[in-house]
Amino acid sequence: MCRHLAYLGPAVPFGDVLVEPAHGLYRQSWEPRRQSSGVVNADGFGVGWYADGDPVPARYRRAGPIWADLSFADLARVVRTGALLAAVRDATLAGADAEAAAAPYAAGPWLFSHNGAVRGWPGSLTPLARRLPGEELLSLEARNDSALVWALVLHRLRDGDEPGEALADTVYEVAAAASGSRLNLLLTDGVTIAATAWGDTLWYLTGPGRRTVVASEPYDDDPRWREVPDRTLLTAGRTDVSLTPLKEPPA
Numbered sequence: 001m002c003r004h005l006a007y008l009g010p011a012v013p014f015g016d017v018l019v020e021p022a023h024g025l026y027r028q029s030w031e032p033r034r035q036s037s038g039v040v041n042a043d044g045f046g047v048g049w050y051a052d053g054d055p056v057p058a059r060y061r062r063a064g065p066i067w068a069d070l071s072f073a074d075l076a077r078v079v080r081t082g083a084l085l086a087a088v089r090d091a092t093l094a095g096a097d098a099e100a101a102a103a104p105y106a107a108g109p110w111l112f113s114h115n116g117a118v119r120g121w122p123g124s125l126t127p128l129a130r131r132l133p134g135e136e137l138l139s140l141e142a143r144n145d146s147a148l149v150w151a152l153v154l155h156r157l158r159d160g161d162e163p164g165e166a167l168a169d170t171v172y173e174v175a176a177a178a179s180g181s182r183l184n185l186l187l188t189d190g191v192t193i194a195a196t197a198w199g200d201t202l203w204y205l206t207g208p209g210r211r212t213v214v215a216s217e218p219y220d221d222d223p224r225w226r227e228v229p230d231r232t233l234l235t236a237g238r239t240d241v242s243l244t245p246l247k248e249p250p251a
Helices: 070-078 123-129 134-138 145-158 163-177
Strands: 002-013 045-049 058-062 080-089 105-107 110-117 182-188 193-197 203-207 211-215 232-236 241-245
Touching: 002 070, 002 110, 002 182, 002 193, 045 070, 058 070, 080 110, 080 182, 105 145, 110 145, 123 145, 123 163, 134 145, 145 163, 145 182, 163 182, 163 193, 163 232, 193 211, 203 232, 211 232
Parallel strands: none
Antiparallel strands: 002 080, 002 211, 045 058, 045 080, 105 110, 110 182, 182 193, 193 232, 203 211, 232 241
16 A cells, blocks of 8 residues: 655645645655555655656655655655656565665656555466556556556557556456556656555545645545545646546446
């Protein structure tokens, strides 16, 4: 299980979004308020962000807990961005992939995170993995369930699917193959955000100054936070949010 967050809005030091809020992602690494599985997210973290004029995001990822990384504190204080995706990780299974297993995953303009776990991994997704071209399987960033879910999403994006469509169809496929999975997915290209609520909490906040935040849980007590119903697709820009019910696979 993990906690994740995506932000679109005025350019700010990313610490203003991740560290400074009373219950920001930084604090959620050891004290999440609404996490349904696990209590500490200390198995790695990452942040991806976009610089003005560059559609390809930068990333900073580490295998250890966010609170133990002194370099992150400096980056969070001085790096400014108007779009980011960040996550703190509670590993489903211990592995040797170190920071490669920490979200966000990336390809081209995209950043991606998976909050949840695939039931019966890895065997449950073997039929889906076999549908992917060999080069896409070989390019997996890590050997965990989240990396394969990302490969399935990315395959759809490269085939021309819209972001929300790619997430919704991937959740449907994975839920059909591995019933009981938790599949809260988060995707951004620095211009839009797409996310799914499937088995864990998801919230969003829109505010003045063309700002949208989508997160596993609120980072403060602002009354404008709204919870996304379970089994829902969220798509958003800087000023608008749309919610669409997701289809359940056959039992």
